[in-house]
Amino acid sequence: xxxxxxxxKNELKLNIRNMNMVIFAVIMPLIVLSILGFIYGTEPxxxxxxxxxxxxxxxxxxxxxICAGGLMGLPLVVSExxxxxxxxxxQVTPVSPAKLLVVEFTIYVIYCIISMLTLFSAAALFCxxxxxxxxxxxxxxxxxxxxxxxSIGLLVGGIAKNxxxxxxxxxxxxxxxxxxxxxxxxxxxxxxxxxKIISIFPLTQGIQLMKAAFLxxxxxxxxxxxxxxxxxxxxxxxxxxKYFKWE
Numbered sequence: 001x002x003x004x005x006x007x008x009k010n011e012l013k014l015n016i017r018n019m020n021m022v023i024f025a026v027i028m029p030l031i032v033l034s035i036l037g038f039i040y041g042t043e044p045x046x047x048x049x050x051x052x053x054x055x056x057x058x059x060x061x062x063x064x065x066i067c068a069g070g071l072m073g074l075p076l077v078v079s080e081x082x083x084x085x086x087x088x089x090x091q092v093t094p095v096s097p098a099k100l101l102v103v104e105f106t107i108y109v110i111y112c113i114i115s116m117l118t119l120f121s122a123a124a125l126f127c128x129x130x131x132x133x134x135x136x137x138x139x140x141x142x143x144x145x146x147x148x149x150x151s152i153g154l155l156v157g158g159i160a161k162n163x164x165x166x167x168x169x170x171x172x173x174x175x176x177x178x179x180x181x182x183x184x185x186x187x188x189x190x191x192x193x194x195x196k197i198i199s200i201f202p203l204t205q206g207i208q209l210m211k212a213a214f215l216x217x218x219x220x221x222x223x224x225x226x227x228x229x230x231x232x233x234x235x236x237x238x239x240x241x242k243y244f245k246w247e
Contacts, residue, residue, distance in 0.1 A: 007095065008103050015107055024068040025111040029061055029119055037127045051215055054127040059210030062142060063183040063203060065115035069108035070149035071174040078104055078157030079166035088247045097244035101154055112146050133216030141213050145206025148229035151236035158240030182207040202229045
């Protein structure tokens with residue numbers, strides 16, 4: 001446990017000094033929130049609607065940070081360590097692949113938590129949003145969404161041969177999920193066929209579940225998205241540990 005804490009502390013310091021994730025996982029969602037808040041304010045999403053646009057979009061805003069950390073930050077930092085032979089040095093220490101991956105995983109969990117808390121604080125203060133549904137269900141949905149998305153990034157970083165290949169795979173995953181999962185474009189305005197196709201994304205399932213939980217809307221089937229995201233998390237983490245490459 002002591003070695004885990006020391007490794008986490010050192011890796012977190014290095015990550016913060018890099019500033020990429022501070023900007024893209026924490027500051028960028030706040031900038032998007034500010035822009036949307038300036039445009040929509042506390043006005044209802046549609047005429048006669050009970051909820052404001054910001055309340056309907058809060059879950060999606062949280063996923064900007066999750067996407068940045070899970071699909072770009074996490075796979076690139078692990079693959080960079082492999083390319084620079086840093087992982088090779090870890091190989092001759094008692095640090096196991098599972099411990100190293102969990103440390104990197106934990107760093108991006110911290111980023112996501114900070115982002116979600118700052119987003120909610122800013123949105124509640126300036127946009128007057130409030131949770132209409134279940135806080136516990138929303139937090140559970142957010143947690144599952146975060147874990148499943150980060151596990152995908154962990155898989156890419158764990159098995160990619162170098163930073164270039166990890167970057168290509170990360171971009172292929174990042175942009176479709178960010179654009180078509182509902183994190184940027186509203187899921188409801190997409191054609192029916194596209195909605196069916198993008199429903200395979202765990203991020204899509206998570207955003208819809210978070211939105212329903214936040215607004216207090218009826219949820220037809222909570223079990224299905226929970227199973228999808230849980231299965232993705234276990235499978236991706238298991239593969240990333242089993243087939244992890246030190247060099």
